[in-house]
Amino acid sequence: MSSLVIKSIGTALNATSLISSKYASKKALNLFASPRKGRYNEVQLKTLEQADYNLLKYENHTIATYHFEGNSKTILLAHGWESNASRWSYLFEDLIAEDYNIILLDGPAHGKSGGKQFNAVLYSEFINVVAETYKPEALIGHSVGGMASVFCMHNHQLDFVKKLVLLGAPAHFTGVFTRYKSMMGYNHRISEGLDRIVLERFGKPTDYFSAANFTKDIEAEGLIIHDKKDKIIPYEDALLFANRYKNAELITTTGYGHSLKDKSITPSIINFLNKKK
Numbered sequence: 001m002s003s004l005v006i007k008s009i010g011t012a013l014n015a016t017s018l019i020s021s022k023y024a025s026k027k028a029l030n031l032f033a034s035p036r037k038g039r040y041n042e043v044q045l046k047t048l049e050q051a052d053y054n055l056l057k058y059e060n061h062t063i064a065t066y067h068f069e070g071n072s073k074t075i076l077l078a079h080g081w082e083s084n085a086s087r088w089s090y091l092f093e094d095l096i097a098e099d100y101n102i103i104l105l106d107g108p109a110h111g112k113s114g115g116k117q118f119n120a121v122l123y124s125e126f127i128n129v130v131a132e133t134y135k136p137e138a139l140i141g142h143s144v145g146g147m148a149s150v151f152c153m154h155n156h157q158l159d160f161v162k163k164l165v166l167l168g169a170p171a172h173f174t175g176v177f178t179r180y181k182s183m184m185g186y187n188h189r190i191s192e193g194l195d196r197i198v199l200e201r202f203g204k205p206t207d208y209f210s211a212a213n214f215t216k217d218i219e220a221e222g223l224i225i226h227d228k229k230d231k232i233i234p235y236e237d238a239l240l241f242a243n244r245y246k247n248a249e250l251i252t253t254t255g256y257g258h259s260l261k262d263k264s265i266t267p268s269i270i271n272f273l274n275k276k277k
Contacts, residue, residue, distance in 0.1 A: 010184035017189040025193025029195035031178055035082045036053045040109035044086035058129045060213045064112035065130055068102040076103045076136035078127055080143025084111030094266045101223040103134045120144050121202060124151035131158055138273050140161035154214035163273055165223045167260050168230055173209035215245035222248025225260060232258040
């Protein structure tokens with residue numbers, strides 16, 4: 001959406017909040033949680049045509065998974081917002097060359113997975129179902145896929161996961177939510193209403209959902225990769241992770257942006273995955 005359209009929506013919801021802040025806040029959260037893209041096009045599907053496709057279930061949701069069979073370590077990869085499993089295609093050649101057993105999934109309301117809305121807590125449960133099915137030794141998450149991976153590790157204590165790679169991951173939900181509120185120009189009625197809805201739905205305030213804080217309890221070795229010029233998730237988030245995740249290494253890049261889709265980063269990831277304690 002253009003900035004003009006974004007501001008127009010924010011202005012309209014602000015006006016609505018004068019009549020019903022609860023209704024306006026629900027609309028604002030629905031907008032926040034509804035991806036506008038992330039389903040597959042033909043080109044993206046082609047990158048996965050050699051994978052074994054399988055559907056898993058979490059409650060009433062279907063989870064699309066893709067399996068490139070290998071004889072080495074099992075690696076689970078979790079994409080970010082408005083993306084899908086095909087985003088990892090730039091890594092396939094190198095991962096397959098290592099004979100990794102590669103597992104990919106589509107997040108809620110993304111790719112071929114079910115649902116119309118997305119949040120990191122639900123995504124973490126998707127990741128847990130897939131992890132319990134395939135027992136990966138390493139988990140790689142990009143952006144909110146990294147945040148959801150941390151939530152999963154924190155909530156489910158997956159002791160079979162020995163390595164965790166976070167690519168451009170947000171350190172806390174508060175930052176993501178604050179940037180959304182600011183981008184939309186929401187007034188205090190909607191801003192406070194959004195926080196109330198999160199508390200009602202998840203039983204915790206927004207500042208509880210801090211991936212950086214959760215890493216304090218994660219025993220798996222960590223690799224944090226973040227670009228200094230990331231315009232989506234600030235580099236400061238990487239520093240928060242590095243400060244709290246004691247068993248982790250930080251690699252800083254410059255010029256690769258939020259996607260971090262650059263082959264020059266791949267050797268660092270593979271070296272980390274193959275490194276023995």
